Amino acid sequence: MLPNERYIKLYHEEKGYVYLPKWSFEHKLKEASRFFLDEKIEYTWTFSEEQDKVLNIIMWDNRRTALVDLKTWRGKSHIIMWLLDMLQEKTLILCHNKKTVKEMYDKIYEFCGYESWVYYSDKKNIKEITITTHKSFTQKFDMFQEQGFSLLIYDECHLNLTETMRACLFKFKVSWLFAFSWTPETQNIGRDDMQIIFGDIIKWEDKNNWYNMIPEITFIEYTNNENFRFESWHDLREQLMYNNKRMNSQLKFIKENDFNYWLLLTERRYEAEKYYEHLKENVDFWVILMHWDTKQKEDEENLQYMRDNYDNFLIIGTAWKLSVWVDIPEIDTVFLFFPCQFKWAVVQACWRCLRNHESKTKTRIYDWVDKPILLGQKNKRQTAYKEEYNKKEIYVVNAS
Numbered sequence: 001m002l003p004n005e006r007y008i009k010l011y012h013e014e015k016g017y018v019y020l021p022k023w024s025f026e027h028k029l030k031e032a033s034r035f036f037l038d039e040k041i042e043y044t045w046t047f048s049e050e051q052d053k054v055l056n057i058i059m060w061d062n063r064r065t066a067l068v069d070l071k072t073w074r075g076k077s078h079i080i081m082w083l084l085d086m087l088q089e090k091t092l093i094l095c096h097n098k099k100t101v102k103e104m105y106d107k108i109y110e111f112c113g114y115e116s117w118v119y120y121s122d123k124k125n126i127k128e129i130t131i132t133t134h135k136s137f138t139q140k141f142d143m144f145q146e147q148g149f150s151l152l153i154y155d156e157c158h159l160n161l162t163e164t165m166r167a168c169l170f171k172f173k174v175s176w177l178f179a180f181s182w183t184p185e186t187q188n189i190g191r192d193d194m195q196i197i198f199g200d201i202i203k204w205e206d207k208n209n210w211y212n213m214i215p216e217i218t219f220i221e222y223t224n225n226e227n228f229r230f231e232s233w234h235d236l237r238e239q240l241m242y243n244n245k246r247m248n249s250q251l252k253f254i255k256e257n258d259f260n261y262w263l264l265l266t267e268r269r270y271e272a273e274k275y276y277e278h279l280k281e282n283v284d285f286w287v288i289l290m291h292w293d294t295k296q297k298e299d300e301e302n303l304q305y306m307r308d309n310y311d312n313f314l315i316i317g318t319a320w321k322l323s324v325w326v327d328i329p330e331i332d333t334v335f336l337f338f339p340c341q342f343k344w345a346v347v348q349a350c351w352r353c354l355r356n357h358e359s360k361t362k363t364r365i366y367d368w369v370d371k372p373i374l375l376g377q378k379n380k381r382q383t384a385y386k387e388e389y390n391k392k393e394i395y396v397v398n399a400s
Contacts, residue, residue: 023199
């Protein structure tokens with residue numbers, strides 16, 4: 001190993017066997033008998049250009065395994081239902097939590113009239129088309145293996161792609177494996193690694209690189225000349241977060257700008273809570289706090305109250321929860337207030353403001369930069385913005 005390279009295990013060894021990714025022996029995968037389902041599933045839909053391009057690649061190239069790169073709200077569930085209709089095979093669909101399991105169930109029932117079954121901690125049903133969580137799949141692997149599924153669909157495959165999950169994917173005996181993600185990479189596993197796991201990427205690019213809206217991006221540069229002493233990244237983050245002068249500058253920037261629907265993102269719960277405590281008593285608009293310890297029901301009630309009673313609002317939350325859990329298309333502005341350098345983290349944090357909605361005509365990202373100490377991270381995020389959003393112009397303002 002070279003000093004700057006990393007080691008990722010992309011195979012699995014068990015009881016004298018070596019299990020490899022499905023695509024590596026794709027030509028040897030045996031098809032189950034067509035029209036295998038006792039209750040045939042029927043689906044009809046007029047596809048968008050993007051959906052049609054993706055489906056044609058799968059069909060005409062006779063793909064048995066693939067990594068489908070399709071942005072959120074671009075009809076991913078319809079491609080999944082098309083696969084169910086075309087293959088008519090016993091299918092297991094993996095979703096990342098109970099909420100998305102229910103959403104997938106509702107979609108299949110709405111457009112196919114088919115009542116699939118769901119399996120997770122509270123419900124333990126198995127049917128020819130079954131939807132479960134990533135966690136249940138790894139915990140009950142042997143049970144699912146015994147059911148004889150021939151098609152495996154892994155939704156949001158950039159989530160929970162642990163070594164345990166990879167081992168289960170390699171061992172699972174199926175004839176088709178399709179993985180879906182709008183950001184097919186993680187902090188530790190890049191796009192090339194993902195293709196080693198799932199096969200070549202299928203994607204289609206339009207002028208906006210899949211996105212409904214392209215953001216206006218502004219770096220907020222804050223000069224911090226304090227002499228930080230730290231032994232770890234965690235130490236530095238703590239010092240930045242509890243620097244009152246820096247915090248006051250961030251809050252001042254928020255309060256002095258006009259907005260409609262804003263989202264302030266941090267990476268950790270205590271950071272979100274600190275911003276919330278500072279802002280809730282000092283602004284005249286509605287402020288909501290959302291992180292993993294706030295309950296889904298409470299979050300939904302707060303969001304509905306906000307929509308019914310306020311013309312503008314600010315949501316303060318952790319990037320991970322807001323990137324995978326909550327759908328708020330009204331958001332037109334994101335404050336990226338946590339330091340990060342990985343492209344996948346930047347893209348996942350910012351995508352919430354890129355949905356079309358009747359209330360907005362443009363969308364903005366404000367990216368906080370601590371200089372000089374974190375200029376290197378800023379440069380990496382700038383590269384990510386230019387690559388992901390085809391941005392040629394990025395603005396810079398100075399924080400006071």
